[in-house]
Amino acid sequence: MPEWIYSDFGPLPRRPLFLCIISNTDTGKIPGLSAAGTTPELTDYTPGADAELVETNKIITMPELPEAPGGSPTPAVVTKAALNLTGIGSLFIASGLRKKPAIPYIELGGEPGGDIREQRGVRDPQGIFERGRRLGGKLAALSDCILIGESIAGGTTTALAVLRALGYRENVSSSFSSNPIGLKEQVAAEAMARAGASPGSLKDDPMEAIKELGDPMMPCALGLMSGLSGSRSGCRVVLAGGTQMAAVLALGKALGLEGDVSIATTKYIMEDRSASFRQIVEAAGRPYHYVDPGLERSKVPGLQVYAQGYVKEGVGMGGASLLAGLYGFSQEQLVSESDRVLMTVELPKKQV
Numbered sequence: 001m002p003e004w005i006y007s008d009f010g011p012l013p014r015r016p017l018f019l020c021i022i023s024n025t026d027t028g029k030i031p032g033l034s035a036a037g038t039t040p041e042l043t044d045y046t047p048g049a050d051a052e053l054v055e056t057n058k059i060i061t062m063p064e065l066p067e068a069p070g071g072s073p074t075p076a077v078v079t080k081a082a083l084n085l086t087g088i089g090s091l092f093i094a095s096g097l098r099k100k101p102a103i104p105y106i107e108l109g110g111e112p113g114g115d116i117r118e119q120r121g122v123r124d125p126q127g128i129f130e131r132g133r134r135l136g137g138k139l140a141a142l143s144d145c146i147l148i149g150e151s152i153a154g155g156t157t158t159a160l161a162v163l164r165a166l167g168y169r170e171n172v173s174s175s176f177s178s179n180p181i182g183l184k185e186q187v188a189a190e191a192m193a194r195a196g197a198s199p200g201s202l203k204d205d206p207m208e209a210i211k212e213l214g215d216p217m218m219p220c221a222l223g224l225m226s227g228l229s230g231s232r233s234g235c236r237v238v239l240a241g242g243t244q245m246a247a248v249l250a251l252g253k254a255l256g257l258e259g260d261v262s263i264a265t266t267k268y269i270m271e272d273r274s275a276s277f278r279q280i281v282e283a284a285g286r287p288y289h290y291v292d293p294g295l296e297r298s299k300v301p302g303l304q305v306y307a308q309g310y311v312k313e314g315v316g317m318g319g320a321s322l323l324a325g326l327y328g329f330s331q332e333q334l335v336s337e338s339d340r341v342l343m344t345v346e347l348p349k350k351q352v
Contacts, residue, residue, distance in 0.1 A: 004292040005325040006267075012326055013145030013236065018083060018090040019224070020054070020149040020240075020316050022047035022105070024098040025113030025121065025215040028154020032183055034175065042066075043153035044112075048101035050076040050151040050315045051092040054083065058346040060102040065347060068175060072310045073302050073342055075317035078293060079149070081337035082320035085329045093135070093224075095128055096216025108132060113158070113215040116191035121158055125210040125219040132223020133230075140228045140235040147264070147323070148224055149240040149316020152217045159247035161188035161213035166250055167200030168283065170276030172243035177309040179274035188213070206254035221248045222255065229259020237261045238289075240319025242269040242312060243277050249284035264319040267292040268312035291321045294331040299339050 024047065027033070029040040042062065049062035053076045059065055066074035083090055094100065096110040110128045113121050122128070139146060156172040163170065171181055192198065195212035202209040210218050221239065225248075228235045239245040242265050249263060263286060269277050270290050281288045296307035306312065324334050 002325040004294060004331045005289065005322060006291070007287070007289050009289055009322070009326060015143045016088050016145045016147065016323060017139065017143040018088055018147050018149070018316060018320060019093060020051065020090065020151060021093050021095055021217045021220050022051055022101070023096045023113065023152040023215060023217040025152060025154045025158055026115040027113065027157050027187065027215065028152070030115065030154070030187060032180055033157050033187070034153040045099045046153055047097060047151040048099050050074055051101040051105060052103055053077070053345060054080045054090055054315065055103040057341065057344065059348060061099060063348055065345065068311060071302050072305055075311055075314040077342045078317045078338045079315045079320040081334060081341045082324040084341070085324050085333060085337055086327045088323055093220060095220035096122070106135065108135065108220055110216045116158060116161055116213050117187055117194060120212055121214045122211050122216050122219060125207050125214070128216060128219040129223040132220045133227040136224040136227020143235060145236040145238065146228055147238045147240045147316060147319040148221055149319060150217050150221065150244060151315045152215055155215055155217060155244040157184045157187050158213060158215040159244045160184050161191050162209045162218070163247050163250060163280070164188050164199050165192060165197050165202040165209040165213055166206065166254055167203045168250060168280060170279045171274060173269055173272045173275035173277065173312060175311050175314065181274055203254060206251045210251065218248055218251060222251055222257065225252055225259070225261060226257055229257065229261055234260070238319055239263040240316035241265060241314070243275055243280065246277055246280040246284070249281055249286050253284045262287045262289065264289040264322045266290060266313050266318040266321070268306060268309065269318070272309065272312060289322055291318055291325060292331065293321050294335050295338070297332070297335045300342055303338060303342065
């Protein structure tokens, strides 16, 4: 194992495939909650633009590069770099997505998520789950190891609300360097009051927790997990993400989902003292892996600050980086390719 990858991954996948779920929730538009876009309005475009960057090295449908208000570029840059190095294929799956990307993708349907303070988070989580399960069953025949990432602004807040409803006391992370956990707790409390829920009251009804407090990414990820791990091929599933995906593991435990499922994230999530990634995953009973992307070595200031606690994870960055290390690429090669991707990505031409 390379020294920048932590915990043994086991046998090298022969036919890995990288999936990423792209979704929207109006919870992400609450001011101060999400750094996945320079303005709350642009968060609608961020997931599709992330997909475009990974697939084409171009931003087509968004007027600018997806970045945090402080100027840190989207983690899709690092994901793209890792997939470039390994040559591993990628596929994007839309679940409750408002702004569609200009690339081929799989449409799972569903409406964008609501502001959980005012309305249900997901209108039909069971329908999304079932479509995801059928898709997972089909994809299992194509790969022995499938990684599942996500891009959804506001997803850590919906994750917090769902975790509280399941009875978890642990905290989630943030794409900001200073985690607005107080605001997230306030939003989660207001949402639970609207839904008539209390801490732990939905531990035996995870789909209701998603419907009232979650987002469209969650039932899609759970459906994929169910279809992939339940297939005869015995496909290995690795969730690629931080505390949002840790919350998916918690939901999976509540649903009784089985199979070879683990999670991969970045060192930046593991070192986030405001969050409880390790505790959530261990409570869910799943193994975890993490990588140190080494972005402090980048020549680009926007990437250097990842090592200072900005952004941290997203678009499957940790999982894609893990694959790069497993396939023999060095941390230095990942950083160099990330710099190259960022410096060469094509942006939309401004209208005159």
